[in-house]
Each structure stands twice: as C-alpha cells, then as structure tokens.
Amino acid sequence: MYETLSKNPNLIILDDPISSFDKNKKYAILQMLFREDTSFKSKTVLMLTHDIEPIIDSVKALGRIFKNQTNASFLQYKDENITEKEIKKENILTFTQIxxxxxxxxxxxxxxxxxxxxxxxxxxxxxxDEYQILSDLFHKRTKEDAKTYRQEKDSSLTGEQFEIDFSAGMKKLKKVISDFNYEDLLKTIKNQEGLKKIYEAAENGYEKLQLFRIINGEFAKQDSFSDVMKKFINETYHIENDLIHQLDPREYDLIPEFIVKKCNDCISDLPK
Known part of the structure; x- marks a missing residue:
C-alpha cells in the first residue's frame, strides 16, 4: 500500500484483496486500506471481489465516511453476457426482511x-413446531409419517402431544401464509411434473437449487455430480447464514451459472 501511495497513481485496482482472510482480518485490512490517515481514502480505487462482506461494509459504512462517493456494482456472467447492477444501501437487507x-x-x-x-x-x-412442519413437508412426509419420524427421534412423544405440536406449528405458519394447507402443499411437492414447472419458472439460482433438492433428493448419489458440486448444492441453505445483512437473491443471483445448468440438465433427464 505504501509503495502504491508513493507513486501517487490516478487509479488503484485491488483484485480480491481480502477474500482469503477470516472475518476479523478482513475488517482490519479494510480499516488499514480505507480509513486510516495514511490509506487510500483520498484516492480513486476499483476493488474487485467475490466476497459480499467488504461490499456490505463499503456501501453501509464507507459510503457515510466518504460522503456517498463509494459506489458498488454486482457483475453477473450469464448466457455469455456480463451484466452490471448497482448495489445501493437500500439493497442490503437482513434475511428476515428479504x-x-x-x-x-x-x-x-x-x-x-x-x-x-x-x-x-x-x-x-x-x-x-413451524420449522418441523416445513421440514416434514420438504421431505414429503404425510402427517402420519411425520408423527412416526418424530416419535422415532423422541420415544417420549405421544400421539396426543404430536397433535398439539402440529396444531401449534400450523397456527404460526398461517400467521405468515394465511391459506397454508399441509395436505394440499404435500400434493404439490409430491407432484414431480408440477414441481418441475415451478423449478423452470424460478427466476434465480437460489430458488432453483432448493427446488432441485426437493425434486431430486437422491442427486447426491449420482456420479455425474462432483463432490464439490454436491457440497455447494447441499449447503446453499446455509450460505452467509452468519451475515447480518445480505443481498436479495431474487435481485442479485449469486449462484454460478454452471451449477444451475447442471441442475437444469438433471431435471430434464428425470423420467416423467
């Protein structure tokens, strides 16, 4: 950094300078690069990164420090085209808001x-209770199967207590989705052709991957998927769970195109 400053360049390009560091070091490096007296804060800097954390920090914190002179953009490669979309402060949300x-x-x-x-x-x-109901639903369990599954995990669970828990979970879910109906939704999830249509209509990679896991729960056993790809798909539910803020996956599609294409091919090959 100090050598760069000594040359007084008009433009400084930083190519993914902090992605390989842990969270604490990332913020320490950002502090050193942009906030200290001897830093890049008076320079024009283009920083490229795959890491959402410095983007969030730059837009939410550095933007205020630099009087809104900090700009961020999301670049996406899809269908052999690169598109650019601005990331504004209002685009950074908690997942609960999303x-x-x-x-x-x-x-x-x-x-x-x-x-x-x-x-x-x-x-x-x-x-x-509401989470358990959704878990049962996505695993395509009937209500009776759900009771058996839970009793196998907890031998003290009686049929009466299961009904109480299930009813409590349904009540909470209906506060969010008023017409939530377990039996109807289970029919939808068990209807592979109908679910494939929902998959095909999904407009972002995050939803496609989750629908793919529901449709093809056995994909992890398929040799056509590399171990890295299986790990990525299985852990998409958990990506960035530790981040307080993130980008709406409907607006900023963070899933690599080749992953989605692989899932598309697999869905197309499923028997009707």
Missing amino acids: CKNITEDKNINKISKLIYLRRNFEILDDKG
Missing part, C-alpha cells in the same frame, strides 16, 4: 415462499 418481502408478495408461489421461510427459521435458530 423473507418478509417474499412471503407478502402475491406473485410468488407458495413453495418458493416456504423455501425462504424455512431458511429464515434456520438463521434465527428457531426450529420450533
């Missing part, structure tokens, strides 16, 4: 809404 916006949107199908709702419960570490 989930609320989606569940209140009448144009989004219920299955997609439930995908976001389930993840919101995970992020909040709220795995109560």
Whole structure:
C-alpha cells in the first residue's frame, strides 16, 4: 500500500484483496486500506471481489465516511453476457426482511415462499413446531409419517402431544401464509411434473437449487455430480447464514451459472 501511495497513481485496482482472510482480518485490512490517515481514502480505487462482506461494509459504512462517493456494482456472467447492477444501501437487507418481502408478495408461489421461510427459521435458530412442519413437508412426509419420524427421534412423544405440536406449528405458519394447507402443499411437492414447472419458472439460482433438492433428493448419489458440486448444492441453505445483512437473491443471483445448468440438465433427464 505504501509503495502504491508513493507513486501517487490516478487509479488503484485491488483484485480480491481480502477474500482469503477470516472475518476479523478482513475488517482490519479494510480499516488499514480505507480509513486510516495514511490509506487510500483520498484516492480513486476499483476493488474487485467475490466476497459480499467488504461490499456490505463499503456501501453501509464507507459510503457515510466518504460522503456517498463509494459506489458498488454486482457483475453477473450469464448466457455469455456480463451484466452490471448497482448495489445501493437500500439493497442490503437482513434475511428476515428479504423473507418478509417474499412471503407478502402475491406473485410468488407458495413453495418458493416456504423455501425462504424455512431458511429464515434456520438463521434465527428457531426450529420450533413451524420449522418441523416445513421440514416434514420438504421431505414429503404425510402427517402420519411425520408423527412416526418424530416419535422415532423422541420415544417420549405421544400421539396426543404430536397433535398439539402440529396444531401449534400450523397456527404460526398461517400467521405468515394465511391459506397454508399441509395436505394440499404435500400434493404439490409430491407432484414431480408440477414441481418441475415451478423449478423452470424460478427466476434465480437460489430458488432453483432448493427446488432441485426437493425434486431430486437422491442427486447426491449420482456420479455425474462432483463432490464439490454436491457440497455447494447441499449447503446453499446455509450460505452467509452468519451475515447480518445480505443481498436479495431474487435481485442479485449469486449462484454460478454452471451449477444451475447442471441442475437444469438433471431435471430434464428425470423420467416423467
């Protein structure tokens, strides 16, 4: 940094300078690069990164320090084209805010809404009755199967207590999605062709990957998927769970195109 400053350049380009560091070191490096007296804060800097954390910090914190002279953009490569979309302060949300916006949107199908709702419960570490119902639903369990599954995990759970827990979970879910109906949604999830249509209509990679996991729960056993790809798909639910703020996946598609294409091919090959 000091050598660069000594040359007094008109433009400084930083190519992913902090992605390989842990969270504490990232912020220490950002502090050194942009906030100290001897830093780049009076220079024009172009920073490229795959890491959302410095972007959030730059837009939310550095923007204030630099009197809104900090700009951020999301670059996406898709269909052999690169598109650029500005990231503004109002685009950085908590996942709870993202989930609320989606569940209140009448144009989004219920299955997609439930995908976001389930993840919101995970992020909040709220795995109560309503979370368990969604878990049973996504694993295609009938209510009776759900009771058996839970009793196998907890031998003290009586049929009566299961009904109480299930009823409590349904009540909470209906506060979010008023017409939530377990039996109807289970029919939708078990209807592979119908679910494939929902998958095909999904407009972002995050939703496609979650729908893919529901449709093809056995994909992890397929040799056509590398171990790295299996790990990525399985852990998409948990990406950035530790971040307080993030970008709406409907607006900023962070899933690599080659992952989505692989899932598309697999869905197309499923028997009808």
